Amino acid sequence: MEKRVVFRSGWLPWALLAPQAIVIAVFFFWPAGQALVQSLQQSDAFGTSVSWVGLENFQNLWNDETYLASFKTTAVFSILVAVCGISLALLLAVFADRVVRGATVYKTLLIWPYAVAPAVAGVLWLFMFSPSIGIVAYGLEAMGIDWNHLLNGGQAMTLVVAAAVWKQISYNFLFFLAGLASIPKSLIEAAAIDGARPWRRFWTIQFPLLTPTTFFLLVINMVYAFFDTFAIIDASTQGGPGKDTSILVYRVYYDGFKALDIGGSAAQSVVLMVIVVVLTVLQFKFVEKKVNY
Amino acid sequence: MVERRPTLGILAHVILILGVLVVALPVYITFVASTHTAQEVVQRPMPMLPGSHFIENYVAALQGGSHGAGSTAAVGRMMFVSLVSALIITFGKIAISLLSAFAIVYFRFRFRMFFFWAIFVTLMLPVEVRIGPTYKVVSDLGMLNSFAGLTIPLIASATATFLFRQFFLTVPEELVEAARIDGAGPMRFFKDILVPLSATSIAALFVIQFIYGWNQYLWPLLVTTNEDMYPVVYGIKRMIAGGDSQNEWNLVMATAMLAMIPPALVVMLMQKWFVKGLVDTEK
């Protein structure tokens, strides 16, 4: 889309763009370019000299079992977060859409967790599930489940998934509500007159028409799981036990700032960039398809 | 519609109430923990009802100087850092995005499309994928441990520019023509017509960006080493160190409650704009 009527000025547009252009040049393109360059280099132990190693960093990643494991961990993590987050939110949205009394109250009470910082969410859930003092851990033990996420990788994964889903439900809920509201009421009425009861109306009319929203949320939730969850992990398990909850973005941080493997970390950054670009392109392709009624 | 399904109606409320409880439970537990003493909190099980040390704990947290094993920074100072950085990020982003979107939509100049795509690309890569080199740049510029370092790199992404661009494209052409006939130049048009029209979008973005800025974790983790410059969301994590019994969990929980309040307030008070902002930014 273009504007037909524009202003003519030689210097003004440049002046207007300058602030953003400078910020993104200095803090985005330059570092991104650096990451690309560094991914092809390796520095020695003292950081004094740098040598070009071509794609060696990438090859090392490919051959590194723990890195590949990290891929798997990230995939498991993001799929769990996406699926749980979306299903629970859809369930809540469908019923919030149906109730007449108190709809606004429920809506307000269900969307505020969006405001909670991921780091804070991590701390809260850590506190609740702490094997020694956590109230939920205590409850689980009372039910016969031996809870210790510091030792058990699966339980650690459960903990971070739960914290991530808890935070994400509000976001998904809002989008599903908007999606449901955009379905014309007359379609529901027509289906009712055709003989469809509420359950059938949901599965044959509302759910199919929510497909664009669902796809959109799938991509967003996966991107969220890839990146915004760093804080949750750092606050609760620090990638542990071992590397059981070390998702890709956590590794980039760890390798770059703790293990000081600049080249490797940069290579990992590049891999992440590629993944994000692919996911974002997918997102735009699906979101661009608007359903016409 | 005529419906005689009382069970479905009751089920709806049951599920919604369950949902609200599950969502509220962690916060309730946090609140309860923040009102007891440290010893009460680490007993098993922790008491489920609020205790009597509310004022004491919150004052201690705000002033700092607790006896925990982790960081003992004053939460009051951390809240201040969070507030200032969140506001800088919010206003900064909105301001430069308004200007850039205006330039891209309402002017024709060489490299216009180049800038458009350059800005678009920044949408795709959040700070997490470029932490290493960005850190180096900030460090080289001497911006570590400063408000500038905490905020400017985060203004780089283009979500706001995109939102404003989308909105500007829907503004009727006739408004520009009328303004021109009335003798207004571009900046006049911008100030007197475009910005007021964008008020709702600005409000929506304010909510989203404020929360984004307030909840930052990874970036402050990297660029601050001085406790004085810790935002509260990062500061909380620093308070947990060592084994569970060595942390003053009651104060940690009080800090968590304090950290959650400003964004929650913004969301609840500006709910309408918040919803609009979410739904618009993702289109």
Add this chain to the structure above:
Amino acid sequence: MAAITLRKIIKRYGAGAKANQVIHGVDAEIADGEFVVIVGPSGCGKSTLLRMVAGLEEISGGEIAIGGRVVNDIEPSERDIAMVFQNYALYPHMTVFDNMAYGLKISKVPVAEIKARVDKAAAILQLAPYLARKPRELSGGQRQRVAMGRAIVRQPQVFLFDEPLSNLDAKLRAQTRIEIRKLHAELGVTSLFVTHDQVEAMTLAQRMIVMNAGRMEQFATPDEVYARPATTFVASFIGSPPMNLLTGHANGASFTLDGQTVPLPAPAPRNGELTLGLRPEHVVAGGSGGWPLKVELIEMLGAERLVHGQLGSHAFTLRMDGMLTPPAVGSTVQLQLSAQHLHWFDIATGARVEAT
């Protein structure tokens, strides 16, 4: 097929002191197989009435019975009705075939039977080439026919139409009107058709319900509504150009209008203040000793001419044949009335007063 009974229907929004009543007691019996049109201006409650029959709105008072069964508490899906919506409400994610088959699948009609019914409806509505398309690939008129097809295949007791022609262009509207009449002649299903357009009402209805501000003003055949309107509202709503309504004082065979007394071809039903209604097509200009009309403006419409003027302080329109010479603008012509075409209405209630 079934009869529809409306008994003392009331519709109220809100409750207690803030309640807003929009339908004030409608009573009507619609016979089995009858095509009834509910017509009235925007906001008169006609769509609300239809939606109550459909079950899309709750009934605040009174009863609706379909085929002898009271349906107040019965969900739309159980009422055995079909409805054609103003915006068609086609399921966008399904093909035309699936749109029409949807209701049948739910009723567990066997697959072969579904195909037979859909094919038959498609043939009647000329939709056969479009069965595999999605609604967004069709034109407005085609979508409208799919909506009708979806209703037909269900073979319900009652058809409900909610202003289905409003979104079509004028030519398509006229065409579709005729198709609906033919369809009714062939299928004979009890039908309730809502419209704001009096031409649609007159041409489609076997009987029509004229509604105004939540009240049913008349329920009669088009002929009856035209020839003997029950109220001044019905008189001015049906017929174009609208009936002229003159308020004055009647005394036997004369009528005093703005101080001027003029003779009537037939005596008024009673003496006193009354409203006299005269259709533009039932008044002739010419001769002498009639009502003096000062001619102000003449509209030429081809087959007819509309002469607008003043009768005392009342605006008046008369219709004359296009081939006759019109009177000059500014001149005064004498209007001749006909005894059979005088309509009398009570001034206070607007209700028709019959000659004894």
